[in-house]
Amino acid sequence: MKNEGTLQEHPQLRDIIREVCQTRLNFTRIADLKIFQISESGNTPTAQDEDRLAFFYESFVRPYTGKAVDGFYDYLTSNNEKFRGHGLERPYYAKFCSIFQSSGTGKSRLLIELQNKDVLVLYMNFREPSDFGFPKRDLVPASILTDNMDCSQAEYTARCCAFFAAIFYTLQQDVSAKVSSLHFDSTGAAIKYWNSRMCDMRSPARAKFFEKVQSRYQVVLDEIKRPKSQESADRDAPTVEETAAKRMNMSLTDARINAPTLEGASFVVAAYNNMLKMPHVFPQDDAPKLVIALDEAHPLSNMSSKGFRPFHILGRTINAYCHDNDASVWVVFACTTSQVADFSAPQVIHDSLRVAIYGQLLYQPYTYLGWDQNADSLSGISASDVGKFHHIIGFGRPLWKSLMNNQTITGIMTIATQKLCNSKKFNLQDINEALAVLSQRFGLGICFGHPNAVSYLDKGVASHLRVCFSTTEDRSWAFTGYPSEPLLSCVAAILLHGTSRSLVDALKVLKAKVDGGMIETGHCGELASRLLLLLAKFMYVRSNLSTGTISDLHYNGSEDAELIHCQKVSVVNFLEYFFGDEFWLKAGEKAKTAFQHAYINFSHWVPMENFISPKDSKLPNVEPSSARCDSKEWTLRHWHRTSAVQCCHLQPLVDKMIPIYFDDLTLGSNDVDRVSQMFISNKAGKTSSERDLGFITRKHGSIQCLSELPCIVLLLDLNVDPKLSVTFPKKKPKHLKTDQCLRIYASGISSTTFPFLRDHFNVAELLRGTGRSTIADHNSTSRCSRQIRDYCYITPLAVGGTRHIVIRPHLEP
Structure with missing residues (x-):
């Protein structure tokens, strides 16, 4: 009776269950129902969460500043040129790359802004269900690629192939329909119109598009899972193994030894090739034509219960459809975790010693994003007034200035605090939090070779606003740090003065890490003197507080007020x-x-x-x-x-x-x-x-x-x-x-x-x-x-x- 009551309250659920019973499809659509959108902590979005999403949306659509999108456009163009190589062999593994950078640096906005470079942009967000950040999680793609991960590797491979095949079929139909039904003067105008709807995070067109993808996905997945005896003997496109054997003049048996069977490869290859036939959409040059953006991609790096990571299978799927075509179609993974920078499959999935026939190199992650985009010019403000909040907020990552239209000074500094600490309250018992606050002000350097260095740097970029400058080619080391960001420095200074013990306890953490050899001290006392001089300034301003200055996180006055530490x-x-x-x-x-x-x-x-x-x-x-x-x-x-x-x-x-x-x-x-x-x-x-x-x-x-x-x-x-x-x-x-x-x-x-x-x-x-x-x-x-x-x-x-x-x-x- 209780179950019947639930079905009466939610009639969509009854329809989904009936459809599953009739068609033997899976229960993925249930994830779309609001009653099942429950976070890991058991919380659903509150009114406060919705308000936060609203002001983040307003910040997201502010006029774009800086030239980061130009740089990324050139990066993709260069990547496509490199992928073609100079011979029969592809020097790189597949047409996917990554953006690895900390929060608030403009990764999501950069991807969306590619629409203004006449690039088809299909944006998808894969954040965790418990994360109520912005842009919001896209339920259909996220549930297909990150939910129900107790499946086998073969089953997940089929899901990936069906997903990309559905993407390509739906894109081809959607864009072609816009060109023919709306009578655009050019294909470029149709692309602009399609982008304007799909790149608006509030547009109902996004939901409708993904509904079509979901429907096509179920059809293709069912075709892939059909017993072999029922499959057609001929396919529209050759398999990955056949293409590899032809290129290397090898037997099919040898090719299969190098590349295990990719379940559903022929379906995704056929869908991809069909999409490329759209007139005037994919001309043969290296400038990017389509970017499939997978944002907040860190769930794809989680190990499944069957011992594989989703991004390894995704990489192979992308390799399957793009390796024999020069079209500039790119998949971009954006994330704050370093795993997104290395999507190569391990030997258990793909023998990396023999995969060279497909190209085994990966593109280095893109780490250059705009900094100081909103800063005043030298002539824009008097040197006597540079400590004012409205000036200081322009330096650093673009997030801070973008919040000014929607947040008070208290709100902005609270957000900065939570992002720096990765918690709602500064916890000195958390070593990573203490080092993040100290590093931002005092420029702490990390010693190469220390056993805890790599994990600390990964954690710093992922959770504590540390910035990645570059990585080594083999991804074994990331060069990171805290560039000049005075607003964040003031927040760090305020946190160090939170209680009478905060500064001393933070310095104890630092002392322990110095003694353990993880923090660089310098050969001539560089760290000690940085601490001495800045702490003296810190204590001086605290002992000579000026009225009307911003000296804590709870200031709701004018943005003309000065930050006490500036x-x-x-x-x-x-x-x-x-x-x-x-x-x-x-x-x-x-x-x-x-x-x-x-x-x-x-x-x-x-x-x-x-x-x-x-x-x-x-x-x-x-x-x-x-x-x-x-x-x-x-x-x-x-x-x-x-x-x-x-x-x-x-x-x-x-x-x-x-x-x-x-x-x-x-x-x-x-x-x-x-x-x-x-x-x-x-x-x-x-x-x-x-x-x-x-x-x-x-x-x-x-x-x-x-x-x-x-x-x-x-x-x-x-x-x-x-x-x-x-x-x-x-x-x-x-x-x-x-x-x-x-x-x-x-x-x-x-x-x-x-x-x-x-x-x-x-x-x-x-x-x-x-x-x-x-x-x-x-x-x-x-x-x-x-x-x-x-x-x-x-x-x-x-x-x-x-x-x-x-x-x-x-x-x-």
């Missing part, structure tokens, strides 16, 4: 806080007067890959387009994004740079003429390096930051007795563009040198512990190599694919 801070006041009340007595009144209008505003550290000095486009073998901006513009750009610089490892003389801005109208109205720098050099030897302070100059060829404004040079000597000394020229130099420099030598990590640490005893102990780890690493480095680094000009070169280093002495003593 707010400019007086150099005079900061150095007095950092080194104590006696600092300016030692430096002298002239020094204090020279910096009375000077400010710093750094909120996070970012690494450099090249020397500070800009390339000279006038030199031979240097393209003008590769010349970087001059030193003043470079400094102002870092000021605008509130970032401080960790120099590259080979940078002579200095290790870090913090931008300085002089808020002084007497210097003129051009902000670029008001910038200077604080340069920091780190040392971790057993003897004092104080004498090296005098050799550091911004005129050096590797720096070339010339200015009439005074600068600061700070030498931090971490492993010797505490000492503080300060010098400043008594007379202003007569010659322009010379060093009017405040030179500071500070040694030892102690409250003697840095009095602010007296109020933070636990933090001081952890900094000293991190410093000791650095010193151990440093002392294992030969004195000779340290002298080369400190006293020679080192130039990395690439010649014939081999890296060389040219070393020549400094011109200075």
Whole structure:
């Protein structure tokens, strides 16, 4: 009686069950019923979830900015050209590729935007049923390819072939119908119309299309499963094995040894070839014509109960229909997990040692997506106002700015928090969360070869907004990090101040990972000094809270308010806080007067890959387009994004740079003429390096930051007795563009040198512990190599694919 009551309440269910009993088809359509759309946690979408989807939709349809779609279009064109190769053999396995990148970087929008490049785009989302994110899960394709995974490998292979065959048949019928019934002037106009409906995530046309796919899928699957005796002896298209044997001049038996039978291959090949016959839709060139986008594809990497992964079978299916055709039809897998970057089948499915007849290489994942797409230009805002929320939100991934029309400041920062931590509340007991928050601000580097490194990096990209820059060709390593993203840095700073214990507990996690060898400390105390300087700034602004600034996650005021961790801070006041009340007595009144209008505003550290000095486009073998901006513009750009610089490892003389801005109208109205720098050099030897302070100059060829404004040079000597000394020229130099420099030598990590640490005893102990780890690493480095680094000009070169280093002495003593 209870079952009968359920059937009366949901008449669709009765119809589905009747159809199954009559046709012996499976129960896949039941997944479409709302009563069965239950998440793993037992929750259904709430009104709040629907509201979130609404504002994400509004963000999703904002005008697209940046050129990422142009780059991806060229990438697909290049891939198609590579796939054709230069002989009979295909050098690559199949026409599928991947986009591997963290959340909020614009993967989904990039795929949709291909429609504006006159590409047919069939977008499908495979997110988990429990995930109420946007775009929403597409029930039909997701249920076909990810549900009921207790089937055999052969059964799943048949499902994949039937699915792609249904896609191709339905596409051919749908697009052809649009061309003929709507009387478009050109095929291109019909494609635009089809895209406009299928790429709108709210369009009922999407549901209707997938209903047709579902119907055709059931028919094809039934045909594939029909007993062999009932099959037709001849097929419209040759099998994969026959084509392979013909290409390699092999017997059919040998070909089958190399490629096990793909159940249903002939059906998908026939459907594909039939689709390609549409007039004017698939001209023979390498530009992409059709992109089948499988977004949020990570469920396809889950191991089934029968011991296979779905994406291995999908890869073979794509190989089956595309290997003997040059049409630029591509399947794109987009995901935040690294498994999506490697869809090659293992030996148990396909003997990888003999699969070369089909091509065994894969395309490297596409990782370049737009960054700073919504950032203001240098002339778009005054340097005095760069700490304001509406400016800071433009930097980094496009997600943040896209939320402004639909969310309050609190809402945006809450979303950023949840995405950074991958949880609703920051949990310091979760090591990955603690390291994510610290990495975003302090630029933590991961040691190659550490046994936990790969899993940590995968987790960071998948769940904690870490960004993938590139991968090695064999996919064994991903180069990842946290690029400059000041909004996220402010969120991380707020989380580190969440409770009285948050900072100390996070640093304990870091200390444990440093001791375990997973986190790079640098040879000369780079990590310890990054921690020391940014924590000092962090504690200073927290002890000098300004009214009206955004200092926590619960601010609902104007977007003109400043983020406290991006707010400019007086150099005079900061150095007095950092080194104590006696600092300016030692430096002298002239020094204090020279910096009375000077400010710093750094909120996070970012690494450099090249020397500070800009390339000279006038030199031979240097393209003008590769010349970087001059030193003043470079400094102002870092000021605008509130970032401080960790120099590259080979940078002579200095290790870090913090931008300085002089808020002084007497210097003129051009902000670029008001910038200077604080340069920091780190040392971790057993003897004092104080004498090296005098050799550091911004005129050096590797720096070339010339200015009439005074600068600061700070030498931090971490492993010797505490000492503080300060010098400043008594007379202003007569010659322009010379060093009017405040030179500071500070040694030892102690409250003697840095009095602010007296109020933070636990933090001081952890900094000293991190410093000791650095010193151990440093002392294992030969004195000779340290002298080369400190006293020679080192130039990395690439010649014939081999890296060389040219070393020549400094011109200075």
